[in-house]
Amino acid sequence: MTNILSDTNLITAIITPFDDDGHINFDVYQKIINDQIDDGVKGFLAAGTTGESPTLTQDEKLELFAKTVQFVNGRAKVIANVGSNNTQETIDFAQKAGKIAGIDALLTVTPYYNKPDQEGMIAHFTAIADNSPLPIIIYNIPGRTISGLTVESLLQLAENKNIIAVKQCASDYDMSELIQRAPKDFLVFTGEDGQSFLNYALGGAGTISVVSHFFAKKFVEMFAALDAGDLKTAAVDFRFINPRVKALFSHPSPSPVKAVYDHLGIPTGKPRLPILPLDKEETDNIIKEIGL
Numbered sequence: 078m079t080n081i082l083s084d085t086n087l088i089t090a091i092i093t094p095f096d097d098d099g100h101i102n103f104d105v106y107q108k109i110i111n112d113q114i115d116d117g118v119k120g121f122l123a124a125g126t127t128g129e130s131p132t133l134t135q136d137e138k139l140e141l142f143a144k145t146v147q148f149v150n151g152r153a154k155v156i157a158n159v160g161s162n163n164t165q166e167t168i169d170f171a172q173k174a175g176k177i178a179g180i181d182a183l184l185t186v187t188p189y190y191n192k193p194d195q196e197g198m199i200a201h202f203t204a205i206a207d208n209s210p211l212p213i214i215i216y217n218i219p220g221r222t223i224s225g226l227t228v229e230s231l232l233q234l235a236e237n238k239n240i241i242a243v244k245q246c247a248s249d250y251d252m253s254e255l256i257q258r259a260p261k262d263f264l265v266f267t268g269e270d271g272q273s274f275l276n277y278a279l280g281g282a283g284t285i286s287v288v289s290h291f292f293a294k295k296f297v298e299m300f301a302a303l304d305a306g307d308l309k310t311a312a313v314d315f316r317f318i319n320p321r322v323k324a325l326f327s328h329p330s331p332s333p334v335k336a337v338y339d340h341l342g343i344p345t346g347k348p349r350l351p352i353l354p355l356d357k358e359e360t361d362n363i364i365k366e367i368g369l
Contacts, residue, residue, distance in 0.1 A: 090126070
């Protein structure tokens with residue numbers, strides 16, 4: 078069976094814009110989605126870390142998922158983040174999200190505060206996958222969660238037919254080994270923009286990206302060049318992307334992305350606490366570094 082995300086090499090972990098009252102601004106959200114699709118983005122991760130998942134209510138997330146499907150209108154894949162520390166809560170939320178027609182897959186993160194061991198995390202993801210109405214993508218990000226899945230644990234989970242991919246944010250070595258050893262129909266995305274060239278060159282699935290909010294066309298060019306075997310062109314594209322990764326992650330996400338959008342005249346509102354908005358000097362420095 079072909080993986081539903083097999084042709085989806087660029088997925089934007091999209092921000093959640095707010096209005097002046099702190100409510101989700103769906104007009105701006107629709108504009109960003111349309112602009113992203115025009116630039117070649119093939120999928121969206123709604124309510125991820127960049128989408129401020131920790132500070133969205135469950136009702137807000139469900140509305141956000143439904144609006145994402147509506148605005149995308151079949152032009153790209155839609156992935157909904159349903160993950161939490163609580164296995165049963167994640168299962169319950171996955172089942173609610175699964176009732177929204179048009180969502181292609183669900184993302185769920187490695188548990189963080191309760192810090193399970195490898196066996197606990199395997200049991201966590203297995204329980205979710207076995208009870209989810211939609212395919213599952215594992216989000217493995219030990220830099221945020223501490224409790225990262227090892228390559229061996231991910232390979233074990235990859236045998237579950239309802240676990241179709243991983244958003245991997247770990248070492249180059251682990252990513253390379255995982256790509257080499259994973260089942261053919263299990264996709265290894267990188268969640269680190271700075272690994273996008275290496276991931277794809279090694280045979281990975283592509284990038285779940287933040288930098289693509291503004292530079293999706295460069296990712297599209299890079300992936301096309303790699304598909305054509307043109308390493309020199311792909312390397313030029315990546316050398317353009319890489320310093321912009323550093324700039325857009327120079328402060329807690331998504332404050333740099335929202336600051337750039339505001340600079341471009343697209344009001345995305347302040348991040349919700351505990352993430353603070355950037356001041357003018359911080360914003361000006363990022364604008365200078367990314368060249369917009």
